[in-house]
Amino acid sequence: MTIVYSVILMSVLGLSFGIFLAFSAKKFEVKEDPRVKMIVEILPGANCGACGYAGCEAYARAIVANKAKPTLCLPGKASGVSKKIKEILENSGKS
Numbered sequence: 001m002t003i004v005y006s007v008i009l010m011s012v013l014g015l016s017f018g019i020f021l022a023f024s025a026k027k028f029e030v031k032e033d034p035r036v037k038m039i040v041e042i043l044p045g046a047n048c049g050a051c052g053y054a055g056c057e058a059y060a061r062a063i064v065a066n067k068a069k070p071t072l073c074l075p076g077k078a079s080g081v082s083k084k085i086k087e088i089l090e091n092s093g094k095s
């Protein structure tokens, strides 16, 4: 009988924690500007730091926050990354 009680107890605890975690994930969800993801997708992804930021995603966040110019990515210069970033910012209407 002890095993049955243990299984029931563990099931109830597991279900309770699962519901709590699902609720917490929804309640404390961090909403991110969708432009960050769009900009990250067009950056080279080398994470070289030549732009002065820790990586491509940090640079994208700085651009969206108006803390960095869109022309700082040296590896992406040849492929016209800065022009594409400007288009994203202009099309969003928040530049």
Ligand code: SF4
Pocket: 043, 044, 045, 046, 047, 048, 049, 050, 051, 052, 053, 054, 055, 056, 057, 059, 072, 073, 074, 075, 076
């Ligand atoms: S310079 Fe370009 S490739 Fe290098 S980390 Fe910055 S955004 Fe990424």
